[in-house]
Amino acid sequence: MLMYRPKKKVLQDLHINNGGGLISSWVDSMRACSPTHLKSLMKQSSWLTEHPSALDMFEDILHVSEGKQIVMFMDYDGTLSPIVDDPDRAFMSKKMRRTVRKLANCFPTAIVSGRCREKVYNFVKLTELYYAGSHGMDIKGPEQGSKYKEGSESVLCQPATEFLPMIDEVYKKLVEKTKFTPGANVENNKFCVSVHFRRVDEHNWSDLAHQVRAVMKDYPKLRLTQGRKVLEIRPIIKWDKGKALEFLLESLGYANCTDVFPLYIGDDRTDEDAFKILRERRQGLGILVSKFPKETNASYSLQEPAEVIDFLQRLVEWKQLRSGA
Ligand SMILES: O=P(O)(O)OC[C@H]1O[C@H](O[C@H]2O[C@H](CO)[C@@H](O)[C@H](O)[C@H]2O)[C@H](O)[C@@H](O)[C@@H]1O
Numbered sequence: 532m533l534m535y536r537p538k539k540k541v542l543q544d545l546h547i548n549n550g551g552g553l554i555s556s557w558v559d560s561m562r563a564c565s566p567t568h569l570k571s572l573m574k575q576s577s578w579l580t581e582h583p584s585a586l587d588m589f590e591d592i593l594h595v596s597e598g599k600q601i602v603m604f605m606d607y608d609g610t611l612s613p614i615v616d617d618p619d620r621a622f623m624s625k626k627m628r629r630t631v632r633k634l635a636n637c638f639p640t641a642i643v644s645g646r647c648r649e650k651v652y653n654f655v656k657l658t659e660l661y662y663a664g665s666h667g668m669d670i671k672g673p674e675q676g677s678k679y680k681e682g683s684e685s686v687l688c689q690p691a692t693e694f695l696p697m698i699d700e701v702y703k704k705l706v707e708k709t710k711f712t713p714g715a716n717v718e719n720n721k722f723c724v725s726v727h728f729r730r731v732d733e734h735n736w737s738d739l740a741h742q743v744r745a746v747m748k749d750y751p752k753l754r755l756t757q758g759r760k761v762l763e764i765r766p767i768i769k770w771d772k773g774k775a776l777e778f779l780l781e782s783l784g785y786a787n788c789t790d791v792f793p794l795y796i797g798d799d800r801t802d803e804d805a806f807k808i809l810r811e812r813r814q815g816l817g818i819l820v821s822k823f824p825k826e827t828n829a830s831y832s833l834q835e836p837a838e839v840i841d842f843l844q845r846l847v848e849w850k851q852l853r854s855g856a
Contacts, residue, residue, distance in 0.1 A: 554740045560757060561728060561736065578824030578832075585818045585831035585842050592794075592816070592831070593849060599792035601846070602783065602815075603634060604776055604805065605839075606797035607644040607651050610820050613836055614759060616730055618718055623654055627836065630843045635659045635677065637850040641779050643667055643772050645763060645801055647721035665691075665722035666765060666801055667775025672782070688778055691722045694752070694766040698722060701750060701764060708742045715739055723765035725758070758799045772801055773808035795829075796820060796839060803828050818842075 585592060605611055611631065612623040623631075634640055641661035644651040648664025648671060655662075658674040670688040702719045705726060709715040714730035726743050728736055743762055747753060756763045776795060785791040793815035795805045806817030806828035817829035820839060833839050 554737060554744060557740050557755075557757065557762065558736045561760060562733070575824055582819060582827065582829060582832040584838075585833050586838060586845070588831060589842070589845055595816075596792040596794075599790045600785065600788075601638045601850075602780065602785065602791060602793045603638045603640040603843075603846075604643055604779070604793060604795040604797075605631075605641070606772075606799060606802050606820075607642055607646060607654065609759060609798035609836070610796055610839055611642070611836060612654065618716065618725075618727060621654065624836075624840075627840055628655065628657065630840050630847065631655070632657055632659070633847045634843050637847055639677075639783050641776075643775050643795075643797075643802075643805065645720060645723065645725065645758060645799070647719070650720070661687075661779055663772070663775040663779065665720050666763070666770075667772045667778075668722040668765070668770055670775060670778060670782075687782055688775075689722075690770050691766045691768055694722065694768075697750065697752065698724060698764075698766070701746060701753065704746045705743065705764075708746050709739060712739050712742065715742075723763055726762045726764070727760065728762070729760040756801060758801055763801065771804040772797075773804035776805045776808055791815070794818065796833070796842075797829075 608614060608621055611627055612621045615621050631640065635657065636659070639661070641663060642651060642655060643663040645666050646664055648662050648669045651664055652662055659677040661670065661672055663670045668689065668691045672687055698721070699719070702717060702724045705717045705724060709717060709726065712731060712735055714732065716727040716730065718725040718727065726739070728739060731739055740762070743755070747755065747764065752767050753764055754767045756765065776793060780786060780791065780793060791814065793809060795802070795809060795815070796818045797805065798820035802819070806819070809815050809817050810828050816831065818831045818833055819825065819827045819829035820833050820835065822834045833842055
């Protein structure tokens with residue numbers, strides 16, 4: 532039987548205006564999330580006891596979802612595609628695309644990403660999915676080919692449109708400010724901006740963080756969160772991947788249903804907002820994609836995108852068997 536254990540909130544926003552001491556804490560926090568550090572922090576075996584493999588526990592997961600409508604939510608980078616140095620080359624495999632297409636034929640399926648919606652769509656290229664880009668601040672329903680399409684409108688939700696000019700301005704300032712830091716990359720994700728540290732020498736991480744802070748201090752309506760070797764700048768509004776999940780459940784007509792079972796698969800700190808919502812709602816479950824122990828609100832784990840394919844494939848086979856397809 533699966534148990535929900537309340538978890539303390541350990542994953543918080545990074546404050547911008549509280550002085551230089553915080554720069555070192557961002558950088559420390561980013562280092563602390565690197566695999567080598569994580570390895571030494573928690574024992575793999577005890578972590579796996581708390582967050583067992585979703586593949587090993589597949590039958591149990593089916594058991595608790597029995598009689599309920601499964602709704603699939605998946606993050607993109609690190610979940611459907613492997614993490615690579617160049618964000619523009621984070622392609623998903625053909626096998627993954629085939630599997631996600633079959634999955635969307637079996638269950639309502641959404642991709643919830645920090646990337647802007649157009650970019651994530653260009654990687655995934657499946658019209659039958661819901662896409663929530665910019666950490667859920669830009670949600671659109673399936674173009675065509677979905678059995679689960681609601682109504683006729685296509686753009687469902689953009690709660691941060693008033694911030695577009697500000698985000699664009701900050702993007703340009705960050706590009707200018709960071710242009711002499713080798714390896715730094717600023718990505719415009721429409722309703723948010725990512726500053727990538729992955730290709731920056733670790734010795735220069737502090738400098739880069741200072742540059743980010745120097746720009747951000749003039750924008751109290753923006754906040755910073757942290758991902759995998761990336762700082763994410765986004766509007767201060769109370770909207771995140773967890774809210775996007777709730778919005779999509781509502782749009783699909785499952786707002787107050789007890790017979791719905793949302794499954795969220797993600798690898799990053801920003802996915803924790805969705806894992807947390809599922810715990811709070813005592814509904815469905817979260818699966819963290821990670822090879823290393825990490826503090827998380829997810830219940831289960833998968834090691835890498837290859838295991839995500841296996842898990843999705845098993846869900847598809849189970850569903851097809853049940854419906855006699
Ligand atoms: O919510 P996600 O779909 O996981 O998007 C989060 C960020 O993902 C991308 O950055 C991450 O993946 C890159 C490619 O593998 C990697 O180079 C980078 O270090 C990772 O942080 C994306 O580029 C960001 O814009 C997203 O916010």
